[in-house]
Amino acid sequence: MSRTDVFVHPSAVVHDEAAIGAGTRIWDWSKVREKSRIGAGCNIGQSCYIDIGAVIGDRCKIQNGVSVYHGVTIGDDVFVGPNAVFTNDLVPRAFNTEWKITETRVGNGASIGANATIRCGITLGDYAMVAAGAVVTKDVPTHGLVMGNPAKLVDYVSRSGKRLDWDMSQSPPSADALAG
Ligand SMILES: CC(C)(COP(=O)(O)OP(=O)(O)OC[C@H]1O[C@@H](n2cnc3c(N)ncnc32)[C@H](O)[C@@H]1OP(=O)(O)O)[C@@H](O)C(=O)NCCC(=O)NCCS
Numbered sequence: 001m002s003r004t005d006v007f008v009h010p011s012a013v014v015h016d017e018a019a020i021g022a023g024t025r026i027w028d029w030s031k032v033r034e035k036s037r038i039g040a041g042c043n044i045g046q047s048c049y050i051d052i053g054a055v056i057g058d059r060c061k062i063q064n065g066v067s068v069y070h071g072v073t074i075g076d077d078v079f080v081g082p083n084a085v086f087t088n089d090l091v092p093r094a095f096n097t098e099w100k101i102t103e104t105r106v107g108n109g110a111s112i113g114a115n116a117t118i119r120c121g122i123t124l125g126d127y128a129m130v131a132a133g134a135v136v137t138k139d140v141p142t143h144g145l146v147m148g149n150p151a152k153l154v155d156y157v158s159r160s161g162k163r164l165d166w167d168m169s170q171s172p173p174s175a176d177a178l179a180g
Contacts, residue, residue, distance in 0.1 A: 018050070021058060036068075039076065057108065071101040071120065078106050081114035081132065088120050107142065109159065116151075127178070129157045143178050 007025040008014050014032040021040030026032060030048040038050065039058035049067040050056065056068060057076035064082045068074065071088040090102045102120035106112070110124045113132035124130065128140040131147030140146050145155040145163065156164045156173050158180040164173055 027064075045082070063114070071103045072106070073103065074106045075108035075110070075126070077109045079111040080106075081112055081116065083115050084112045084130075085115075085117040086120070087118065090120055110140075111161065127157065127159055129161060141172065143173070 003020050004022045006020050006022065009026060009028045011028045012026045012030045014026060015034040017034040018032045019037045021038060023040050024038055024042040026044045028046045030044055030046065032038065032050040033052040035052050036050045036054045038044065038056045039060065041059040042056060044050065044062045045064040047065050048062055051067065051069045053070045054068040055073040056062065057074055057078065059076055060074060060078045062068065062080045066080050066084055067086065069086050069088040072086045086104055088101050089099065104118055104120050105123045107124055107126035107128060109127040112118065112130045113134065115132055116130045116134045116136065118136045122136055123139045125140055125142035125144060127143045129145045130136055130140065130151065134147050134151040135149040136146060136151045140153065143156045144153050145157050146153050156166045156178065158164065158178050160180060162180060164177060166173055
């Protein structure tokens, strides 16, 4: 596939059938598999694995040591912290011959902290924030902040990531409150 202005570190392995947008950089020892899609202006850090069919939007930052597996779809402007983990097999067995992929979706502008684990079948809403080390087992609403294991919704964050210190017994904040 033709690529414009894409930097691939000499130690990275990028399949010819991966689609990669302009201005994206792929760093040391990373591997990008066939039929995956990475948007424009992304940074794929060191030792990342972008699996067959994985989808990453524009302007994403995928930090060192992250594997984005088949069945994971990441929106635009998403931050994935170092060594965060996605999964795609809900009930893994090494000896299962029929492998069922369970999908995961990450909304635009969402951030995932270092070492967080996102169980498959989850949707992270737009601008959601996952704390470092959280284990996410349920969907996270738009602008929701979750932390812990299992991750709990503890607050909402604005577009820029500022905590609202929201009274969680009330309805979720309005679009105006979340804009800043
Ligand atoms: C979740 C996060 C945004 C909260 O930030 P914050 O509001 O400034 O957090 P505070 O330090 O004020 O802590 C508030 C409370 O949350 C707890 N807390 C903070 N981060 C936590 C985490 N990752 N997991 C569990 N609890 C956490 C604190 O212990 C504290 O608890 P307490 O009220 O019982 O004392 C931040 O801690 C975080 O995890 N950011 C992600 C960092 C990261 O991975 N970056 C990747 C790029 S390097």
